[in-house]
Amino acid sequence: MNHSKRSGTPVTRSLKVALAYLVVGGLWILFSDAAVEQVVSDPEMLTRLQTWKGWAFVAFTGVVLYLVMLRQFHRDREMLDHQLGQQEEIRRLSQFQQSVIDNANIWINVLDPQGRVLIWNRAAEEISGFSSDVATGSDSIWEKLYPDPDYRAWVLERVSRILSGQEEVEGLETTIATRHNGERAIAWHSRSFLDSAGRVAGSIAIGMDVTESRAAESALKARERQLSTIMDNLPGMAYRCLYDDYWTMKFISSGCRELTGYQPEDLVDNRRLPWSDLVFADDAANVTAAVEDAIGSAEPFSVEYRLHRADGQIIWVWERGRGVEDGGGMVLEGIILDVTERKELEARLSEMAAIDPLTGQFNRRETERILQEEVARAERYHRKLAVLWVDLDHFKNVNDTWGHAVGDEVLRSISLRLAESVRTVDTLGRFGGEEFIVVLPEMSVDEAWEVAERLRGRIADEPVRVSFGMALDLTISIGVAVYPDHADSADTLCNLADKAMYQAKEQGRNRTIVFSGVSGSTESGEIQHLGTPAGKSDGA
Structure with a gap:
C-alpha cells in the first residue's frame, strides 16, 4: 500500500518514462548534431558520423531499456x-482453521474489535448448540448465550476490557444458556491480539466445558461434607495412623477433643505429643500385641x-480397627470410643456379683473363689492357711422373736464387727443365713485359734x-481347720471347719473348736482347743 502511494499508478509511471525518453532523445539530437557540425565540415563524413551517432543512440537506449525491463521483470517476479506465498499462507491458515480450530475439542472463537464473532469453531457449535452462521457477524449471539440482562452486561464488560487490551483472563467461568442442553459452565482463557500496525485487531478466546467436572466437584x-458430618457426630474418634512405635496420627476426627481433651492438630504428625504417650503404660504391651496379632x-x-x-483423668477406651496397605506401607484405620462408664458399670456389677447385698461382705461364690486361690498360693509357697467357720448361736430365736428386719440388722452388725477384727489380707464372706467364713493366709493352728x-x-x-x-446379747460358735495340717484342698478345709463348728454347737455353743478328728478325721498331730467365755453358760 505504501509503495503504490510513492510510485503512482501504472499509467502515470508509463507517462513519466515516455516523457523522460522524449526529453533525453530530443536533447541528444540537438546537442549531438551541433557538436558534430562543429567538429566535422566534410559533408560525407558528417553524414557518416550522424549515422553512427543514431546507431549509438539506438544501442544506448536499447541497453537502458533492457536494464529497465530486466529490473521490472525481477520486481514482477518477486511480486508474483x-x-x-500469501496464497499458500492463506491456504495453510485455512487448513489450520479446518484441522486445528474447527476440529479442536475445545471452544475457540475470535472476535473483531466491535465484539462480533469472526471465527466460531465446531466445538463451539456442539457445546452451545448454535451454528457458526448464527454466531458470526452479529451481536445477537450474546443475548442467546446470556439471556439475563445483568449477567450479560457483566460478561460484555469483561469482553470490552479484553478487546481494549486492559485485561487478560485465565480460568474465568461463566454459565451459558445453550440451545438444547440447558446451562453449561465454561472456563475461559482470552486475550486480545494486534495487527501489523500494532493496533488491537480483536480477541481470541478458548473455552473449556467444565460442567461435568464442576458437578463432580460439587458432588x-x-x-x-457428609463424611465430615458423620465423622464429627461419631460417638468417639475416627483415625488413620502409621504402624510405628508412636502410632503417628495422620488423620483424627473432631471427636478427639471430647475423647482426649486435645485438639486434633495437637496429635497429627506428633506435633504436640504422640498417641503412644496417651496410652496407659501398663496397657501399652497388650495394645501392641493385639494389633500385631x-x-x-x-x-x-x-x-x-x-x-x-489432657486434664489428667484416666479413661477406658475401646478401639476397633484394621491394618491396610498404603503405598507399600502399613497404616491403621479405625475408631476409638470412650467406654469408661461401661467399665465402671462392669466393675459395679462384678462387685455386686461378688458382694452379699445384706452385709456388704463377699458372698459365698466369691469367698470360695478366693479360698481356692489362697490354697493354691499356700501350696506353691509351702505356707499355712486357716479357715474359720462362724455361726451365730440361736439366731432363729432372734427372727422368731423380733422379726426378720431385726435379724437383718443383727447380721449387718455382726459382719461389720468381724470385718473390723481381721487383717486387710484376710477375707470375710457370708456363706448364707447366719454363717460366715474367715480365710486367714499364713496362719498356723494356734494363731488361727487365737x-x-x-x-x-x-x-x-x-x-x-x-x-x-434394745440391746441383744449374742454369741457365735467357730470351727477351725488349717492347711495342710487338716486338709489339702479348699472344699475339705471348709467341710472340716464346718464339722468343728458343729462340735462347738454340740458342746454348748459360744466356743471355738479346732478340728480334732472326732467327727471322722484321723490325721496325726491334730489338736483341739475349747474356748468358753468367762461368766457365760456353755448353753447360751
Whole structure:
C-alpha cells in the first residue's frame, strides 16, 4: 500500500518514462548534431558520423531499456512469488482453521474489535448448540448465550476490557444458556491480539466445558461434607495412623477433643505429643500385641485400654480397627470410643456379683473363689492357711422373736464387727443365713485359734443394739481347720471347719473348736482347743 502511494499508478509511471525518453532523445539530437557540425565540415563524413551517432543512440537506449525491463521483470517476479506465498499462507491458515480450530475439542472463537464473532469453531457449535452462521457477524449471539440482562452486561464488560487490551483472563467461568442442553459452565482463557500496525485487531478466546467436572466437584464436596458430618457426630474418634512405635496420627476426627481433651492438630504428625504417650503404660504391651496379632492374621483388631486425658483423668477406651496397605506401607484405620462408664458399670456389677447385698461382705461364690486361690498360693509357697467357720448361736430365736428386719440388722452388725477384727489380707464372706467364713493366709493352728477366740470374745462382750433401742446379747460358735495340717484342698478345709463348728454347737455353743478328728478325721498331730467365755453358760 505504501509503495503504490510513492510510485503512482501504472499509467502515470508509463507517462513519466515516455516523457523522460522524449526529453533525453530530443536533447541528444540537438546537442549531438551541433557538436558534430562543429567538429566535422566534410559533408560525407558528417553524414557518416550522424549515422553512427543514431546507431549509438539506438544501442544506448536499447541497453537502458533492457536494464529497465530486466529490473521490472525481477520486481514482477518477486511480486508474483510474494502473492503465491500469501496464497499458500492463506491456504495453510485455512487448513489450520479446518484441522486445528474447527476440529479442536475445545471452544475457540475470535472476535473483531466491535465484539462480533469472526471465527466460531465446531466445538463451539456442539457445546452451545448454535451454528457458526448464527454466531458470526452479529451481536445477537450474546443475548442467546446470556439471556439475563445483568449477567450479560457483566460478561460484555469483561469482553470490552479484553478487546481494549486492559485485561487478560485465565480460568474465568461463566454459565451459558445453550440451545438444547440447558446451562453449561465454561472456563475461559482470552486475550486480545494486534495487527501489523500494532493496533488491537480483536480477541481470541478458548473455552473449556467444565460442567461435568464442576458437578463432580460439587458432588465430592457434598460427600466430603457428609463424611465430615458423620465423622464429627461419631460417638468417639475416627483415625488413620502409621504402624510405628508412636502410632503417628495422620488423620483424627473432631471427636478427639471430647475423647482426649486435645485438639486434633495437637496429635497429627506428633506435633504436640504422640498417641503412644496417651496410652496407659501398663496397657501399652497388650495394645501392641493385639494389633500385631490382628495384622499377622489379616483380621480386624479390638482392644480395650486406659488413656491419659489432657486434664489428667484416666479413661477406658475401646478401639476397633484394621491394618491396610498404603503405598507399600502399613497404616491403621479405625475408631476409638470412650467406654469408661461401661467399665465402671462392669466393675459395679462384678462387685455386686461378688458382694452379699445384706452385709456388704463377699458372698459365698466369691469367698470360695478366693479360698481356692489362697490354697493354691499356700501350696506353691509351702505356707499355712486357716479357715474359720462362724455361726451365730440361736439366731432363729432372734427372727422368731423380733422379726426378720431385726435379724437383718443383727447380721449387718455382726459382719461389720468381724470385718473390723481381721487383717486387710484376710477375707470375710457370708456363706448364707447366719454363717460366715474367715480365710486367714499364713496362719498356723494356734494363731488361727487365737484369732477365732478374739472374734468370739468381741461378739459375746458387745451386745447388738437394734433400731427400737434394745440391746441383744449374742454369741457365735467357730470351727477351725488349717492347711495342710487338716486338709489339702479348699472344699475339705471348709467341710472340716464346718464339722468343728458343729462340735462347738454340740458342746454348748459360744466356743471355738479346732478340728480334732472326732467327727471322722484321723490325721496325726491334730489338736483341739475349747474356748468358753468367762461368766457365760456353755448353753447360751
